[in-house]
Amino acid sequence: GAGVSQTPSNKVTEKGKYVELRCDPISGHTALYWYRQSLGQGPEFLIYFQGTGAADDSGLPNDRFFAVRPEGSVSTLKIQRTERGDSAVYLCASSPTGTGIHEQYFGPGTRLTVT
Amino acid sequence: AQSVTQPDIHITVSEGASLELRCNYSYGATPYLFWYVQSPGQGLQLLLKYFSGDTLVQGIKGFEAEFKRSQSSFNLRKPSVHWSDAAEYFCAVGVKDSSYKLIFGSGTRLLVRP
Numbered sequence: 273g274a275g276v277s278q279t280p281s282n283k284v285t286e287k288g289k290y291v292e293l294r295c296d297p298i299s300g301h302t303a304l305y306w307y308r309q310s311l312g313q314g315p316e317f318l319i320y321f322q323g324t325g326a327a328d329d330s331g332l333p334n335d336r337f338f339a340v341r342p343e344g345s346v347s348t349l350k351i352q353r354t355e356r357g358d359s360a361v362y363l364c365a366s367s368p369t370g371t372g373i374h375e376q377y378f379g380p381g382t383r384l385t386v387t
Numbered sequence: 388a389q390s391v392t393q394p395d396i397h398i399t400v401s402e403g404a405s406l407e408l409r410c411n412y413s414y415g416a417t418p419y420l421f422w423y424v425q426s427p428g429q430g431l432q433l434l435l436k437y438f439s440g441d442t443l444v445q446g447i448k449g450f451e452a453e454f455k456r457s458q459s460s461f462n463l464r465k466p467s468v469h470w471s472d473a474a475e476y477f478c479a480v481g482v483k484d485s486s487y488k489l490i491f492g493s494g495t496r497l498l499v500r501p
Binding site: 275276303305307312313314315316317320327328330331363365367372373374375376377378379380381 | 391419421423428429430431432433436438477479481482483484485486487488489490491492493494
């Protein structure tokens, strides 16, 4: 079956611009996660959705970052006034349920470059 | 605070040789542990996981890992490495809080000599 998909695969933007990154999870998965992976590092947690609501957004670095999941499926990560330090690979993962710890299925990521 | 340490940034092995990648974790309760592999341009793929029970767990692609509570370790092993195993390997611990998020180590890049 189809895995987690993310678009675009690459995004180059200028400092100060606004960007949106999209994640399409595996059908039927209620839990959705966003992680950020900087060069040479492991992924770092940003935000977790259970259904439509953001159950934990403690990993968002500041208020320029925001994410939505209005219908409990597709999610969009939004970054305002981008900075060069935002350059990273943004990974999305989904899991069948948000109750308890389960395997998370990762998408291929969106590589964001801020010039 | 929870954390995962992968002390080896790079490891190079010859094809056919055995492999061990180290992982140490810091977690206050019984850990849920994972190993993921990331190939260039690919997403993270789960190799294996430990939740409870037998401390030696088998995964895909011939990998295994052993949970040692006394050493806070979860090392990944493979008896004979193939050139296609060259990739980045990440150890992670699952956090049982409001998010059940994963905390990852910084990864170990495996290079395979022909």
